[in-house]
Amino acid sequence: MSMFYEYEAKKLFKDNSIPTPRIKLYDGLDSVKEFAKEIDKDSMMAKAQTLAGGRGKAGLIKKVTVDEAEKYIKSITGKEHKGSTVNKVLLEEPVTIKQEYYLTVMMDNAQGSYMVLASPMGGVDIEEVADKHPNKIFKKYFGVNEEPLPYKFMQLGKQMGFERKTLLRFTHVLSQMIKMSKDKDLTLVEINPLILTEDDKIIAADAKVVVDGNAYYRHPDIAKLQSQRDQYTDLEYEAKQAGISYVQLDGEVGIIACGAGLSMATCDLLEFYGSSPANFLDVGGGADEKKVDKALEILSSQDIKGIFVNVFGGITRGDQVAEGIISATKRLDIEIPMVIRLIGTNDQQGIALLEENGYNAYGEMEPAIKKIVTLTKGGN
Ligand code: GDP
Ligand code: MN
DSSP: OEEOOHHHHHHHHHHTTOOOOOEEEOOSHHHHHHHHHHHTOSEEEEEEEOSSSOTTTTTOEEEEEHHHHHHHHHHHTTOEETTEEOOEEEEEOOOOEEEEEEEEEEEETTTTEEEEEEESSOSSOHHHHHHHOGGGOEEEEEETTSOOOGGGGHHHHHHTTOOHHHHHHHHHHHHHHHHHHHHHTEEEEEEEEEEEETTSOEEESSOEEEEOGGGGGGOHHHHHHHHTOOSOOHHHHHHHHTTOEEEEOOSSEEEEESSHHHHHHHHHHHHHTTOOBSEEEEOOTTOOHHHHHHHHHHHHTSOOSEEEEEEEESSSOHHHHHHHHHHHHHHHTOOSOEEEEEEETTHHHHHHHHHHTTOEEESSHHHHHHHHHHHHTTOO
16 A cells, blocks of 8 residues: 655646646745745745645644745654654645535445545544534445446535536546546545635645555556655555554564564574564554554565564463464465464463464574574475
């Protein structure tokens, strides 16, 4: 799975004739002056580019004049926001807002269709709308093989409160969102807010796009958009979102460990016995079952020869961790060699449970490491 920055997503929108405000990436004071001239306005929106949303609430979006821009942009550059650092700031033409809407197209694999979610109460968290005004969210399934012609979304547009001119503009945007999803194998296209301006234009003021990672190579243009990335790999970003410290390395054995110290020790011991770590991964103390599950998911999408889980159970019981590991490996279809080292509350029950299910489990670290090294080298 791959996410995009707003400015990248907006470029895709523009290429697919979804109206967006004019934008320019900030690059010094000259870029601010040039942009002001280009849009012929004294002020503009300055928007931190982060992969996570909620920037407005976090003070990372502000309307500024040419004179104020530099000071504000410097103040937000380098800030952390939900796991990513602000490196780039987007300058955007401000719009006059009559109403904010929410509009999302999501791939629903189970149904073999797209799910459209729309609400006339946009701008805010959609979860909040779902809680307080569930009758203000409209849902529509749309078959993946169906032609997304605009008229097919008229009913939905009317529910949203659009009429005549704005109805046509809305249905155009939605049909283009679905067309774009099909063309580029996108799993999510979200516009929040979609804005109705004072002069009745419909404009995507924010843009979020997620692409199916497996489909990546088929779309060099999308890959290129993202190659301008710095910072994290996609997996590292995904891990950070889940509260897991993860650094991708290029060795053979994927590691899951509790605590930074234990993770380091595991890496060292692997090297000592002639193998190499494919990553550094710390789920934190206490072996939270959900995090172990997520960690296994992350590792399962890395190209590795084996997995070593090193759990020092504190609060979480060893048998629960064991159950979690068993269900996660089944769910994820993990078939590469795996060794688990488990110690802490109920560790004996945990080890017994793992062994009954055909896993290699140990209480001691050394024999466990030796085992995974042997297994990944083709031994048993
Ligand atoms: P987010 O907070 O990360 O989702 O960023 P958004 O791009 O959605 O911006 C947050 C909010 O800024 C929007 O919901 C608008 O209510 C508000 N806003 C006010 N004026 C403007 C404007 O001229 N352009 C944009 N894009 N947003 C504006
Ligand atoms: Mn938004």
